Amino acid sequence: MFGLDKKDTTLLLVVAALTMLAPFLLNPFPTESGMAQFNAGYPDLMQKFVIFGIFAIGFNILFGLTGYLSFGHAAFLGVGSYAAVWIFKLFTYNVFPAILLSVIVAALFSLLIGFVSLRRSGIYFSILTLAFPQMSFALAYSVLSNPKFNLTNGETGLQVYADDPQRFHREGLPDLPHLFGLSMRSTHTMEIGAWSFDFNVGYYLCAIVMLVTFYLSVRIFRSPFGMMLRAVKSNQQRMNYTGLNTRPYTLAAFVISGMYAGLAGGLLAAMDPLAGAERMQWTASGEVVLMTILGGAGTLIGPILGAGFIKYFENIFSKINDNVLHQWFSFMPDGIEDFMVFIVHPFVGKGWHLTLGILFMLVVIFLPGGLVDGGQRIGRWLRSRGQKEDKTTGTTEPAE
Amino acid sequence: MSKTDVTRRGVIKTGAVAGAGLAVPTIFTASSAAAYTNEPTGGEVTLGFNVPQTGPYADEENDELLAQQLAVEHLNGEGDGGCLNTFTSKALKGNGILGKKVTFVTGDTQTKSDAARASAKSMIEKDGAVMINGGSSSGVAIAVQGLCQDAGVIFMAGLTHSNDTTGKDKKANGFRHFFNAYMSAAALAPILEKELGADRRAYHLTADYTWGWSQQESIAAATEAMGWETVNNVLTPLASTDFSSYIAPVLNSGADVLILNHYGGNMVNSLTNAIQFGMMEKVVNNKDFKIVVPLYSELMAAGAGENIKGVFGSMNYNWQLDNEGSKQFVKSFGEKYGKPPSNSAQTCYAQTLLYADACERAGTFNPCGVAEALEGFEFDGLGNGKTLYRADDHQCFKDVLVVKGADNPTNAYDTLEIVEVTPVEQVTYAPDHPMFAGGALGTCNPGA
Numbered sequence: 001m002f003g004l005d006k007k008d009t010t011l012l013l014v015v016a017a018l019t020m021l022a023p024f025l026l027n028p029f030p031t032e033s034g035m036a037q038f039n040a041g042y043p044d045l046m047q048k049f050v051i052f053g054i055f056a057i058g059f060n061i062l063f064g065l066t067g068y069l070s071f072g073h074a075a076f077l078g079v080g081s082y083a084a085v086w087i088f089k090l091f092t093y094n095v096f097p098a099i100l101l102s103v104i105v106a107a108l109f110s111l112l113i114g115f116v117s118l119r120r121s122g123i124y125f126s127i128l129t130l131a132f133p134q135m136s137f138a139l140a141y142s143v144l145s146n147p148k149f150n151l152t153n154g155e156t157g158l159q160v161y162a163d164d165p166q167r168f169h170r171e172g173l174p175d176l177p178h179l180f181g182l183s184m185r186s187t188h189t190m191e192i193g194a195w196s197f198d199f200n201v202g203y204y205l206c207a208i209v210m211l212v213t214f215y216l217s218v219r220i221f222r223s224p225f226g227m228m229l230r231a232v233k234s235n236q237q238r239m240n241y242t243g244l245n246t247r248p249y250t251l252a253a254f255v256i257s258g259m260y261a262g263l264a265g266g267l268l269a270a271m272d273p274l275a276g277a278e279r280m281q282w283t284a285s286g287e288v289v290l291m292t293i294l295g296g297a298g299t300l301i302g303p304i305l306g307a308g309f310i311k312y313f314e315n316i317f318s319k320i321n322d323n324v325l326h327q328w329f330s331f332m333p334d335g336i337e338d339f340m341v342f343i344v345h346p347f348v349g350k351g352w353h354l355t356l357g358i359l360f361m362l363v364v365i366f367l368p369g370g371l372v373d374g375g376q377r378i379g380r381w382l383r384s385r386g387q388k389e390d391k392t393t394g395t396t397e398p399a400e
Numbered sequence: 401m402s403k404t405d406v407t408r409r410g411v412i413k414t415g416a417v418a419g420a421g422l423a424v425p426t427i428f429t430a431s432s433a434a435a436y437t438n439e440p441t442g443g444e445v446t447l448g449f450n451v452p453q454t455g456p457y458a459d460e461e462n463d464e465l466l467a468q469q470l471a472v473e474h475l476n477g478e479g480d481g482g483c484l485n486t487f488t489s490k491a492l493k494g495n496g497i498l499g500k501k502v503t504f505v506t507g508d509t510q511t512k513s514d515a516a517r518a519s520a521k522s523m524i525e526k527d528g529a530v531m532i533n534g535g536s537s538s539g540v541a542i543a544v545q546g547l548c549q550d551a552g553v554i555f556m557a558g559l560t561h562s563n564d565t566t567g568k569d570k571k572a573n574g575f576r577h578f579f580n581a582y583m584s585a586a587a588l589a590p591i592l593e594k595e596l597g598a599d600r601r602a603y604h605l606t607a608d609y610t611w612g613w614s615q616q617e618s619i620a621a622a623t624e625a626m627g628w629e630t631v632n633n634v635l636t637p638l639a640s641t642d643f644s645s646y647i648a649p650v651l652n653s654g655a656d657v658l659i660l661n662h663y664g665g666n667m668v669n670s671l672t673n674a675i676q677f678g679m680m681e682k683v684v685n686n687k688d689f690k691i692v693v694p695l696y697s698e699l700m701a702a703g704a705g706e707n708i709k710g711v712f713g714s715m716n717y718n719w720q721l722d723n724e725g726s727k728q729f730v731k732s733f734g735e736k737y738g739k740p741p742s743n744s745a746q747t748c749y750a751q752t753l754l755y756a757d758a759c760e761r762a763g764t765f766n767p768c769g770v771a772e773a774l775e776g777f778e779f780d781g782l783g784n785g786k787t788l789y790r791a792d793d794h795q796c797f798k799d800v801l802v803v804k805g806a807d808n809p810t811n812a813y814d815t816l817e818i819v820e821v822t823p824v825e826q827v828t829y830a831p832d833h834p835m836f837a838g839g840a841l842g843t844c845n846p847g848a
Contacts, residue, residue: 044521138637142608155539155609155638156564157513159546162840176550185550198525272521274543276513314515315522318453318508350453350508 008218011300015214019207022046023197030194037324040312043187043200047271048311050203050210051264056291056303057210057217058260062253063289064298065226067233068121071285072113072129075136076106076258078280080265082140082151085158085275088177092168093160095177095184095205095270099263106262107255114254118247121236133280140277157276177270179205184271202271209267210304213260218300220256229253261288294363296370305371313356320348436766437552437847438528445500445765447472447752448529450520450544451558452536453508459699460536460664460744464558465506466737467745468533471752474732475502482732483753486725486781491760498759509535513543520544524551530765531556531755533748538562538611545574552847554767556751559744561663561695562611563618566795567836572844573767575774575789577754577796578747579827581615582835584694584714585622587800587822592712595819596657596690598627603655605646605670607662608635615661618835619694631655636662636670643670647677656684659692667693668703675707696803698742701815708805708815715801717746717783718818726783740813750782754789768844786824792831793841800827 004012018025027041040046059073080102087098117128145154152158160166174183184202220226228249231239239246269275278284287310295306325341325348332340347355367373440446449468451461474482477494484492496502505527507519516535523529532548533556535541541560548555549571557565557576561584566576592600602623606616612635620630631653636646647670650658658679662670674680674691682689693700696713719730719740729749733741741749754774762769775791787798799821806817829836 039526042522042526044518044525048518141638142635145610147613153610155513155537155611156542156569157539159543159569161568162842163838272517272547274513274517274546276539276543278512279514315518318519319505319522321506323504349506350458352508353454 002215004218008222012215012218015301016211019050019211022207023199027195027197031196032194034327037320038316040316041198043198043203045311045315046200046203047206049308050206051267052291052307052311053304054210054213054267055261055264055288056295056307057213058257058264059288060292060297060303061217061220061260062257063292065221065229065233066250066253068250069126069289070129071126071282071289072133073257073261073288074282074284075133075280076110076261077265077284078136078140078275079109080106080262081269081275081279082158084266084269085160085273088160088273089164090167092166093173093175093177095179098270099266102266102269103259103262106265107259110255110258114251114258118250118254130282133282133285137277137280140280152277154277157274159274177273206267206271209263213263221300225249290360294360294370296372299370299372302370302372309371310356313352317348317352317355318350435846438524438530440500440530440765443500444503445497446527446529447502447504448507448520448523448527448532449504449534450507450509450516450523450532451534452511454510460559460697463742463745464534464748467733467741467749468504468752470733470736471749472502472504475756479736480732483725483729483782486728487753487757488780489757489761491757492753497756498763498765505529509540511537511540513539516540516544517547520547524553529553533751533755534558535560536744538565541565542569545569545571549573549842549845552767552845554755554770556755558748558751561615563614563835564610566793568839570793570839570841572771572842575794577751579716579800580795581618582829582833583800583827584615585618586827587714587802588619588692588694588712589622589626591802591820592623592692593626595712597687600628600657600687601631601655601685602628602657602659603631603650603653604633604659604661605643606633606635607638607666609638612661615694619659619661638666640666641669643673647673651677651682654684656687657690657692659694661694663695664700667700671704671707671711680710696816697744698816701805702812709807711805713803715743715803717743718801718803718816720814720818721783723783723785725781729783746783753782766846768846771844790831793836797824797828799824
């Protein structure tokens with residue numbers, strides 16, 4: 001289907017099913033139960049899952065295929081957000097032009113940065129790309145937000161005020177980002193027994209965009225262009241010796257992944273009309289690197305898994321406080337209860353970074369290919385277990 | 401590239417799939433029966449405490465969280481009732497809010513606008529919080545305030561000192577109990593004039609972002625009005641940890657007062673650097689060199705240690721304040737946690753009680769009802785003395801403390817001594833003051 005082979009079609013359909021049914025899948029526990037703490041099926045987090053999924057898919061096109069490790073992708077996400085919020089401020093709350101502009105602005109910006117940075121490769125490239133988002137961050141945080149020329153609104157973050165022009169805003173349209181009148185915030189809550197599921201317009205918009213971008217990324221992976229990028233990764237020098245100029249290819253990959261980041265930034269702003277400078281900080285760039293590596297660099301679905309994993313920890317584990325812990329262990333005798341809370345405490349709440357760090361280390365050490373690698377290992381193990389019997393009888397041992 | 405055959409059937413198939421995809425969102429348009437966002441239906445009501453548990457202000461916020469938990473206890477009638485005993489409004493009975501038991505959820509703002517908004521959103525969307533309280537940085541407060549306005553819940557700001565929070569970024573659903581940069585300046589200026597004289601030359605070092613500018617602007621305006629000269633204003637990047645290179649030029653500039661518009665770790669470092677340069681012993685223009693830190697906090701004082709001796713600043717609240725509400729609060733807090741409460745702890749505690757009280761008086765959790773009950777509300781007994789929640793901009797007006805690093809502290813907690821309690825009249829300004837102009841409160845949004 002859609003020019004994909006059978007395996008990729010299956011993958012696309014699986015991803016489509018997962019994203020479309022996410023409100024059900026992410027809310028497996030009844031609302032009133034103690035386990036509801038682990039439910040992730042509320043609009044904001046679901047939106048973050050797919051938006052950062054898009055960001056990571058885009059990053060993977062550069063890092064996974066060409067091996068160029070960029071630490072600057074947050075800058076593109078940031079400019080995307082700023083572009084989108086400016087559309088909201090000046091013209092309309094309709095997200096369509098806002099997202100379009102955020103992609104275009106990110107493309108131009110990444111063309112500029114890519115043109116400069118790609119003159120070097122390896123660690124030098126990484127450092128160059130690290131410098132740019134830090135520059136952009138400093139610009140956005142203070143330089144471009146002085147009272148005379150306020151482009152970014154500094155620390156407060158760019159947001160829409162009631163007295164902004166919004167030239168094409170009409171009465172009757174929602175006073176929040178919307179798609180041709182359909183508010184991004186509107187949510188339908190479905191109650192089934194003890195369960196409750198949220199279906200949010202904004203989420204489904206992001207999910208559909210993510211499916212499209214995922215499909216595009218599959219096509220890029222399978223195209224001759226993708227093959228060329230892989231060749232860059234395995235031996236760029238040899239390609240240069242054969243008389244082939246690799247820079248247009250790497251630059252194209254850089255711009256494409258920059259556009260993905262811009263798209264993610266635009267969507268972030270569309271879900272929540274505010275753009276903060278810290279979106280551009282190098283730690284934000286580092287986060288997408290972690291997502292990609294955690295999920296599995298160079299694989300199709302890995303980055304999405306990695307993005308979901310990190311966002312889940314950030315939003316769910318950070319909210320488990322001591323009160324919740326005491327509830328969990330309340331069935332134990334007092335002394336042991338306090339002891340258990342004491343043991344678990346450093347790993348939840350404010351300690352979520354620690355848990356994530358440990359998991360990241362475990363993944364990198366034992367599953368070098370990321371979560372996807374883990375999945376494949378389990379798959380292989382299951383398959384080999386099924387085949388073991390006939391293997392022993394079927395193979396012939398060489399005599400010597 | 402894989403072969404692309406465009407067939408009639410293929411086009412129709414793709415079109416149908418795309419059409420179905422586009423139609424999906426329209427099936428799920430909003431349909432909600434609740435009168436306002438997160439109307440509590442059971443026997444419990446959930447409040448959201450959004451504080452930075454990681455990042456540069458984490459210490460500050462640990463105290464906030466303790467105070468919020470204390471407030472919840474008192475609301476539910478546990479503990480000694482705290483300020484419910486001294487609060488002038490007697491609507492709260494210690495049986496929760498409107499008969500519903502108060503529970504709370506916490507989140508980590510990481511001192512970043514994005515993370516703070518994500519965390520507040522999850523409290524609103526997932527946990528059904530009807531009110532969000534907390535935050536330390538002004539940027540975070542403004543970002544979360546905007547979110548609460550859109551989502552239709554009440555935002556009770558924690559520690560936020562920028563003029564913008566109730567100035568150009570004010571929102572109908574947002575309320576601030578803490579004081580602001582303008583008030584700091586108005587309270588400090590007369591004391592500085594009295595203690596340091598009216599012909600000083602001031603050198604400003606300012607954290608290079610919204611709050612720093614707003615404070616520098618306020619202080620410069622107030623001190624110039626009484627005859628001081630502003631020699632220079634140097635903006636320092638927020639991420640700086642070593643300020644030596646900024647301090648050295650001060651000595652050669654002919655200035656005799658250094659004003660540090662810094663907060664948190666910045667202030668601790670810049671002050672320490674200034675002391676290392678021996679500034680406090682210098683005599684310039686035949687006057688003793690002085691340092692002023694307009695916004696003080698106990699935790700910063702603790703961080704700077706010995707160095708704060710004789711340094712002037714202002715505060716929203718100090719545990720040494722001698723009034724019924726303050727004594728009661730310090731007692732409850734001290735008995736539970738074994739230390740006196742900080743500035744930021746007090747503001748969060750007061751905000752939580754004020755919200756609960758407003759719900760009781762309004763008889764509803766509806767943000768519009770609560771906002772109406774808070775607007776123009778006059779009260780006493782929460783530690784700051786007589787206080788007014790002004791309706792025009794949702795800013796509290798109360799006495800401001802001018803403090804000084806104690807010369808002979810007797811223990812770890814009285815490192816600051818109160819120089820004067822500046823009466824509220826002196827720090828009051830018109831709602832359309834130029835430093836606060838440019839925003840609109842808008843109308844309250846009950847969501848849903």
